[in-house]
Amino acid sequence: MRLWSVHPSMLDRRALIAGWREALLAQRVLIGGTRGYTQHPQLVRFRACAEPLEAIGHYLMALQHEATARGYAFDRARVLRPDAATPGIRVTTGQLAFELAHLRAKVAVRDPSWLPRLPTTATAAPSFVPVPGPVEEWERGTLEP
Template identity: 50%
Template sequence: MRIWSLHPVHLDRAGLVAGWREALLAQAVLAGRTKGYRHHPQLIRFRETSDPLATIGAYLHGLQREATGRGYRFDETRILAQVGPLALLPVTRGQLDYEWAHLGRKIAARSPGDAERWARSRPTPHPIFTVVQGDIESWERS
């Protein structure tokens, strides 16, 4: 499971579709609808919020907006929680940089056209995150 801290604009088609599917799985875990992946480290930052379902819902909305902008149809009705104002979650600069390099390797292997676009851009966070100083997050499996 990979729940990118990066803005969905940076994801190639495969990354965006996989991100949607994996965030829906994370939502099912947080809602208690599945027994698998309950202890996955990527879920720690969502569980630590006051409303994990609203937070993963906001994350999913970010993916859904990007997909819609690209002409894809991600079914918004699959998002369980209505999203209101939420506090931004911190993500460390080290984590963002780690994910940026990881995404770059994935895109280079599967999507050369997107790799050129990736190489010309710089990492920005998903709209639910704010960047803070620090190394790779303790929950990351590097």
């Protein structure tokens, strides 16, 4: 499961679609609708919110808005809290840099034409607020594609 902290506009087609599916799974986990992935480290930041369903709803809608802008049809009816307010989840600049490097490595293999669209510095997805710091403690990814 990869719940990207970088802005959805940076995600290539495969990352955007996978991110949507994985965020829907995260939503299901947060409502207790599955036994799998309940201890996934990337859910820590959503569970830490006062309203985890609101937080994942806001996150999902950011993905849905990006998908709509690209002409994809992500079904917003699947989002339990589509009108959620911005949760303001903190994310470190080190995490954003790690994710951009991770995305860059994946895109270099699967869609090199997307590489020029990637900025040198990552911006955060609308659900997140960047703060100075290293890669997040919950991060388990590697920079291998």
